Amino acid sequence: MEILILLVVVVVLLFAVPDIRKSLISRPAFAFFKRVLPPLSPTEREAMQAGDTWWDADLFSGRPDWHKFHQTKAPQFTEAEQAFIDNQLETLLGMLDDFKIVQKDVDLPKKVWDYIRKEKFFAMIIGKEFGGLDFSPAANSHIVSRIATRSISAAVSVMVPNSLGPGELLTHYGTDEQKNYWLPRLADGTDIPCFALTGPEAGSDAGAIPDTGVVCKGEFEGKEVVGIRLNWSKRYITLAPVATVLGLAFKMYDPDGLLGDQKDIGITCALIPTNHEAVEIGERHYPLNQAFMNGTTYGKDVFIPLDWIIGGQDYAGKGWRMLMECLSAGRGISLPALAAATGHVTERMTGAYAYVRQQFGMPIGLFEGVQAAMGKIGGTNYTLESMRRLTVTALCEGKSPSVITAMTKYHMTEMGRQVMEAAMDVHAGKGIQLGPRNYLGHGYMATPVSITVEGANILTRNLMIFGQGATRCHPYVLAEMEAASNPDEEQGLKQFDSLLLKHIGFAAGNFFGSLFMGLTGARFNASPMSGPTARYYQQLTRMSRALALTADMAMLVMGGDLKRREMLSARLGDVLSHLYMASAVLKRYEDDGRQTGDLPFVEYAMSHHLYEIGQAFKGFFANFPNRFIGWTLRLAIFPLGLHYAKPSDDNLQVIAKSMMEPGLTRDRHTFLCFWKDDPKDMTGHMELAFLAMREHADIYKRIRKAVKRGDIAEDLSGDDLVKAARKAEVISADEAKAFKKTEQLRMTAIGVDQFAPGVIEGRKF
Incomplete structure (x- = not known):
């Protein structure tokens, strides 16, 4: 007993007395933390600091507040947005003949270009004060998704000016003079924009762009002024072949000190008319049999004035931060919208085709092998639409959640690929033979486009999601990193000391909490809902706690090496992503009023996401370099074994049969899919045949x-x-x-x- 009391006193002294704690615990821990801290390049640091956190921080904390989560209201369209969707959007959809666009003209018809410009499809994100539509992210996403169900080429042409591009950069960072001149011209279609970021040596690693701008004196409009001499070579630039104004990202240098003492100013963005002297718009690319305009642009010794920098001279060198913050539109709205369109089309059309196509005297959708593929399509599409809605909810709240948009882009485009491949398997020859009747072919060929752009998916999964999430979403790590980088050693130590006790308590709580939840099956966890989804909330809270524990241990043991062990960090990113996707599914189920017909789709999605979480943890523990710690983590999190299973065969069959039933559930799950009441139309002939056969x-x-x-x-x-x-x-x-x-x-x-x-x-x- 005396020894126990003595130990308690020692522990109290060590932690409760500031000077003792700082000397014996905080200082050595601080030195260790600085030693293992992953080195960050300036571009990485800016990426870490860009954007906001949202529900992802709750999930990473191990203590998600489900009540707060469900208080978040799903966005609603304004009267103006709904009117545009009901009228201008439907008119545009009726004008699109995708086979003719892609296979004959390899371009949108002039009447379509004119209509898009006239009705301000390019100006959805531009404010009304500049003549734009000022639509919400929810309306933007809906419009792009629905166009994509008709024509990927048209959807890409519309989405690019409304995501990463001059319009968004000008809106957020432009000077008043720039906004007043350019935004009205972009809004009414006088100018068509493109943004040149990617080059031969810089794709996903945009920070490696070799394109340069050197501050110097030159002649502009007959006067000698201080400006920038630019040299660039860009490729894969959407709308470049038809653009009249070019947004350009380049590395800016001031070797002669004309602007100050800083020689290497950094990545900068400028806006340049394409008819400016020495600007060259090169030849077109042909992106996987798609007709949207995509091509090259070059410039050699192009001189521009300083006030062509977006935001003016004050924003010189801030281009990387600007781009990282604005990439959320492309990652959170545009590319996920294409994936959602794929889900809606494949579920509706595959359900119809599986009933219409008969073999051995019965619909092929009654064969279990086909039902397995159909169940995957329907169940995955439920997640796709759920994830699309939840992410635009964050964007509609004014958030710019960089980790969430990265997860959304990666997983939705990958799920889009999966449902398209499953649909092609079911359609077989119907999907292979390209022609006016084929509603899958162009979408199938376009799938890699979404996966590749706005950061290749391999990079997004292996570096961005966990790498950024671990620092941005963790309650203490980012503050500890800032303390470690403080040039004042004692001030940094003081900051670190104030965080250390909290972090230790956080880690200990996660360890014992994970063990308790594992031993009890999480049955004592609170759930905000009763009924068939209650257990899912309990399990997600359990896995959230497990992620917080595992991430802490991984960063503690591996430090900077974790950044280079991409296969390990990607698995933790997968855990966070599937927690987010599962949350989105539960949120949609509640927002839609707990529809009975949705429950099989919810059950599929939740089983799938929990299974994938379990597999990600299993792979992480098996490959963790410290075998003892890997074994200890697995024992703490899954003390009674890993029991998450894939969706059952019965579940797949119920979904498949639901997809072949006309009615409310089918319509709600595929509302984005456009089809025309015309047997000559590529989707109409299938829909009308299906409805007639059911009748x-x-x-x-x-x-x-x-x-x-x-x-x-x-x-x-x-x-x-x-x-x-x-x-x-x-x-x-x-x-x-x-x-x-x-x-x-x-x-x-x-x-x-x-x-x-x-x-x-x-x-x-």
Whole structure:
């Protein structure tokens, strides 16, 4: 007992007496922290500091506040936004013939370009005071998504001016003079913008751009002024071939000290008319059989005045921070909108096709192998739409959550690829034969575009999500890093000492909390909701606590090496991402009023995300370099084993059958998918055939029974089947008329395009 009391006294003295704690604990810990602290380049530091945190910080803390989360209101469209969606957007969709756009013209028709400019589709983010529409991120996302269900090429053309580009940069950072001149011209379509960031040696690592701007004296409008001599070579620039104004990112230098003592000023953004002397708009690229304008731009010894810097001279060298903060639009709105469109199209059209296409006398959607693919499409699309909504909710609140938008971009584009591949598997030859009837082909070819741009997905997953999330979302690490980088050693130590006790308590709470939740199955965790989703909240809180514990230990043990161990850090990023996606699913389920028809989709999504979280942890523990710590973490988090399982076969089958049922659930899950009430339309022929077959399901059932009895031959279809059914008196004369029309629709729907000899070779569509 005396020894125990003595130990308690020692511990109290060590931690409670500031001078003793600082001398014996904080100072050695501070030295260790500075030694293992991952070195940050200036661009990395700016990336870390750019943007905001939101729900991601709650999830990373290990203590998510679910009540606060559910108090967040889903954004609603304004009257002006809804009117635009109901009128201008629908008009545009009716004008788009994607096969002609891509395969014949390789460009949008002039009437479409004119309509887009006239109706200000390029000006959704520009304020009304400058003649723009001033739409919310929610409206922006909805509009781009719906266009993408009709034409990826048109959607990309619309989305680029409304994401990373001069319009957004000017809105946030432009001088009054720049805003007053350029924004009205961009709003009314007088000017078409592009933004040149990517070059041959700088893709995802935009900080490595070799393009330069040297401060010097030169002639502008007949006068000698101090300006910038630019040299650049850019590629992959969307809208460059038709742009009239060029946003340019370059590294700015002042070797002669004309602006001050700083020689290397840093990344800077400028706005340059494309008709300016020596500016060259190069030739077009051809991005995977898509028709949106994409190409190159060059400049050699191009002289511009200083006031062409976006934001003016005060923003020289601040371009990287500006770009990082504005990338959230591309990562959080535009590219996820394309992925959401893929989900809506594949769920609606695959459900219809799986019912319309028959084999062995029955819809292929009744075969379990096909149902497995369909279940994946429907379940994944529920997450896609949930994630799209939650992320635009953050953006509508004025947040710029860099980690969340990175997660959204990476995972939504990857899920878009997965559902498209599953849809192609179900459609088989229907999806392969390219032509006016193929509603999947161009989307399939466009999938890598979203995955590649705005930061390649490999980089986003392996470096950005956890690398940025670990510092931005952790309650103490960023402040500790700032303390460690303080040039005043004693002041830094004082800051660090004030954080250390809190961090130790945080870590200890996470360890024992994770162990308790693991032993009890998290059944004592509070849940904000009752009913079938209650257990999911308990498990997500448990995994949130596990992430906080594991991230702390990984940073403590590995320090700067963790940044280079990308496979390990990516797994922790996956945990954070799946926590976010699962949260989005639960939020949508509640926001939509707990629809009974949604529950199978929710169950699929939650099972999938929890399973992926478990697998990410499993891979992390198995590959952690310190085997003992890896084993200890696994024992603390999963003391009774890892029991998360993939979605069940029954779950997949229920979703597949729901996808083949016309009605409210199908319409709500695929509301972004455009289809025209016209059998000649690429989506209309499938939708109309599906609805007709569902309407006359009883006739098909009677005929199948007659075939089984031998009253009708089993190899008949179309008119021959109608005649045989009538002859066998399986259907009445009136039913025969309806059935004949339905069979005509069905045969058209499962048909594919064919071309006469010489047409394809000559590209004479």
